[in-house]
Amino acid sequence: MDEHQAIYRLKQGDIRGLEWVVNQYHEKAIRVAYLIAGDTQLAEDIVQDAFLHVFRSIQQFDASRPFAPWFFRIVANQAVQASQKQARQLSMDDDEEDFDLVKLLSSRGSSVEELAEASELSARLWEVIQKLSPRQREVIVLRYYLEMNEKEMAGKLNSAPGTVKWLLNAARKKLSALLKPERMQP
Template identity: 30%
Template structure:
């Protein structure tokens, strides 16, 4: 079905593009929030991503998987916005912001509060691959494609990110500064 929608979009079907937007916008917003930690930056990144997708869909090979291409554009937009603006807002503001779908997230956030706080502490180099793998469900190969980096680099960043997460969670839950 995805190929069919993409083909229709390439042929100028605005309704097909609206379907694509409906399918990806909420997930894209959550991903952008996890990266930018700012509601407005995330919304801007998502809007720019869909504009770029619309403008460049004609060049997209519909025999390839759409999602990695889409998320590469989204992450590039998030990074562009972050480099342009250095302001950061804590993830708590994201969870309490009342974004669509956050009602069920509020329960999940309380359940996984330490994890979200730990993810927030990670540097972009580790946070983005962690978000893509564990919150978005991309494979390591897809992450390499999205970030345009070597597969071994992705594996290394995930490994180091998991180690840092483990330490942060131990600190948050144990309250001890003496963990490793």
């Protein structure tokens, strides 16, 4: 089964279409939700809700267009909403679960020193990304994880290209400012 067949089946109410979609997009959806929400359990809940949303609203999807951008837009929107809701409900010093970027980065390094540096870098970067607002984390994920260009991001965010540029620029500046003090230390 391919994407087109899965969407067709879904539109016919056949759950096997959803099974294909889940198998195809689950792992990447968890990563997207986690990168925006910053919580493993919340990311899993977001993705489950996103798949249910797909099943309930598949009739709204234009099958002549690619499915992945539509689906990941749902995941990103739900992650931002959940993050904002959680931020209102939880204190800032709740325990965080670590995102295992080390495995991802370690597959690229060959020496112990490179692995240690990659581990330190990923931990610091993760810490700094969590200080961004959910909306800023969303644009960082869309740009650098999903590799969308600004035009694609504008379409997915239902925003003007100038707004996307501003959001991305603000997120980059904040990341830079948060990382700068560490660079200045001897």
